[in-house]
Amino acid sequence: MLHTICKFNSNVMLGKLYLSLGICVKLLYDSKRNGINKGQNVVFICNKLSTIAGNLKNTTLLSGVAYIFHQAKRDVSSGVQAKNMDPERQFFVGGNWKMNGSRREIEDLLKNLEKADLNPEVEVIVAPPSVYLEFSKCRVPKNIMLAAQNCFKVAKGAFTGEISPAMLKDIGIEWVILGHSERRHIFCETDTLICEKVNHSRSEGLCVIACVGEKLEEREAGKTQEVISQQMKSIAEGVKDWSGVVIAYEPVWAIGTGKTATPDQAQEVHCRIREWLKENVSPTVAACTRIIYGGSVTGKNCRELAKQCDVDGFLVGGASLKPEFIDIINATKQK
Numbered sequence: 001m002l003h004t005i006c007k008f009n010s011n012v013m014l015g016k017l018y019l020s021l022g023i024c025v026k027l028l029y030d031s032k033r034n035g036i037n038k039g040q041n042v043v044f045i046c047n048k049l050s051t052i053a054g055n056l057k058n059t060t061l062l063s064g065v066a067y068i069f070h071q072a073k074r075d076v077s078s079g080v081q082a083k084n085m086d087p088e089r090q091f092f093v094g095g096n097w098k099m100n101g102s103r104r105e106i107e108d109l110l111k112n113l114e115k116a117d118l119n120p121e122v123e124v125i126v127a128p129p130s131v132y133l134e135f136s137k138c139r140v141p142k143n144i145m146l147a148a149q150n151c152f153k154v155a156k157g158a159f160t161g162e163i164s165p166a167m168l169k170d171i172g173i174e175w176v177i178l179g180h181s182e183r184r185h186i187f188c189e190t191d192t193l194i195c196e197k198v199n200h201s202r203s204e205g206l207c208v209i210a211c212v213g214e215k216l217e218e219r220e221a222g223k224t225q226e227v228i229s230q231q232m233k234s235i236a237e238g239v240k241d242w243s244g245v246v247i248a249y250e251p252v253w254a255i256g257t258g259k260t261a262t263p264d265q266a267q268e269v270h271c272r273i274r275e276w277l278k279e280n281v282s283p284t285v286a287a288c289t290r291i292i293y294g295g296s297v298t299g300k301n302c303r304e305l306a307k308q309c310d311v312d313g314f315l316v317g318g319a320s321l322k323p324e325f326i327d328i329i330n331a332t333k334q335k
């Protein structure tokens with residue numbers, strides 16, 4: 001896609017070429033950082049270029065931008081967008097450290113990740129306890145991003161013990177986990193509150209890993225689909241721009257229990273979540289949104305789970321504190 005957009009004609013001046021290439025690379029980088037997948041890149045870059053072109057005064061730069069804009073638009077109308085809408089979703093692995101770790105342990109975990117041979121095609125985040133986010137920010141390897149494990153629904157105020165998306169952004173954090181079952185069931189967070197948190201986080205520019213999942217009794221009562229649909233509905237009500245949202249399916253009965261969902265069970269629910277997105281949001285969002293699995297993922301079971309066509313990664317708890325986290329990150333490499 002980048003190749004297509006940057007296809008210059010030989011009579012474009014070298015200066016314009018470099019300036020324009022620089023903008024393309026920057027925009028592509030921004031689109032990746034924002035969690036935008038290949039399918040959305042052309043549209044994203046078109047929109048950004050039109051904004052830049054609208055604001056620029058430098059005529060040389062403007063002509064370079066206009067040229068790329070023209071090329072990008074032409075490619076969109078000639079079907080490049082449609083081709084890239086194939087669900088090529090970048091594999092995503094998150095490590096949720098929950099309420100674990102000390103400065104020393106976190107330093108070791110990050111050093112081990114830095115030394116590891118991680119598949120560069122996988123997007124990796126780790127979520128330390130909030131008190132260690134800034135400490136981790138100074139030590140996290142460049143190829144890994146940080147997430148908070150929670151945040152509140154407003155920017156500031158009298159909310160003792162809470163942290164806001166604005167505060168997370170202020171210290172350079174780009175992701176947050178919301179709606180985790182431990183927040184739902186131990187801290188009694190409702191769908192309404194989760195919706196408000198998702199909405200506020202997205203509006204502040206934080207990317208969100210939004211969790212859904214049924215309890216054992218709900219599964220046994222045949223209510224999995226109903227529960228997941230309700231949770232998806234409240235999350236979706238808080239999302240206008242899906243480019244920075246990852247959905248984590250975490251069956252509550254599989255979290256920290258050693259009872260992993262079978263690959264078929266995971267695939268069945270992931271497929272239904274994608275169908276839900278298709279019917280209730282849009283086919284594009286359904287095709288581009290990563291749906292990751294969480295619940296007793298280990299170095300041993302990750303490869304079979306990763307083979308499922310709608311499993312786009314993992315949210316890992318216990319095993320993210322162990323060396324096997326590296327095998328989980330590399331699950332697709334070892335297929």
Ligand SMILES: O=C[C@H](O)COP(=O)(O)O
Pocket residue numbers: 096180250254255256257258294295296297315316317318319
């Ligand atoms: O956020 C992660 C999930 O709660 C999974 O935890 P677990 O891998 O320890 O089962």
